[in-house]
Amino acid sequence: MVRGTRAQLAEKMAGEVALSDDPGATLRKWRTDFEVPQTELADHIGVSPSVISDYESGRRDNPGIGIVRRLIDGLLDVDEQRGGEHIRQHARVLSAGFDSDVVHDLREYSANVGVDRVYEAIGAEELTRGGQDSVAGHTVINSIAAITRLSSDEFYQLYGQSTNRALVFTNVTRGESPLVALRVVSPTPNAVILHGLDSDSVWEHAEDLARIDDFSLAVTNVDLDELLAGLRSLP
Known part of the structure; x- marks a missing residue:
């Protein structure tokens, strides 16, 4: 996978979360868009599924940059391990400027x-x-x-x-x-x-x-x- 494409997408995802009025909902949108279950993402980054559920539902305070980075990197890692289809899809949109x-x-x-x-x-x-x-x-x-x-x-x-x-x-x-x-x-x-x-x-x-x-x-x-x-x- 081309690292430049991944970095560009990660920056876009992190920016959307940071600027969102509901960061948890934006995190959930990206996770479901990448078709990664909470349990699989939690296992990949070494936390319990309840941690991810709490952030997505707003039961925990807004996630800091550290947890946002871990969650986004986890989603991208899982997608790359599956073949990178979702990264490629988003890369096509990004490359077209939309x-x-x-x-x-x-x-x-x-x-x-x-x-x-x-x-x-x-x-x-x-x-x-x-x-x-x-x-x-x-x-x-x-x-x-x-x-x-x-x-x-x-x-x-x-x-x-x-x-x-x-x-x-x-x-x-x-x-x-x-x-x-x-x-x-x-x-x-x-x-x-x-x-x-x-x-x-x-x-x-x-x-x-x-x-x-x-x-x-x-x-x-x-x-x-x-x-x-x-x-x-x-x-």
Whole structure:
């Protein structure tokens, strides 16, 4: 694993914890994002699981820099021992210059995955099918943060200047804003998935725009953590 990448990510994680109004919740977010159980992290850094639970729940005072460093190093160590997949995922986001509150996840698959398989992994309902039946990766984007903070060039960079992927927009109420924003991006992705709503709530022109730009459009209303876990289960 490239140490520079790890150091950059560790600095970002520590900064988020230090600046958070709820440091314990931020620590918990990172631990669950790295899919490391409390017991495994506790064993790795040599404390009891109750210590980690107390910090994450706020039962102990705000953790000092020493315990934050140990917890973050422990998460990164465990991930490296597993092959470093989560470090690589976050490194891709960092290298693109985006914050984790804009990009929840960005990943390339080992081979093309059928869009139906993607739908199955995240409980999505397809509204219309585009011309391509597979994707080679996904990008999960906070739609409000992306639309309000990114330029069209940055928005284009979000999905790696590749059409062969799925864009998943979270924080969606109707889907109008992300779909209109996609009209300034060329070419478009193979699939767009709107998260947080059902088919009855989708903007009335959404399917028309998807057909015009020839991408598959689907919706899902599962919990965000479940959505991310489903996508990460893909090869």
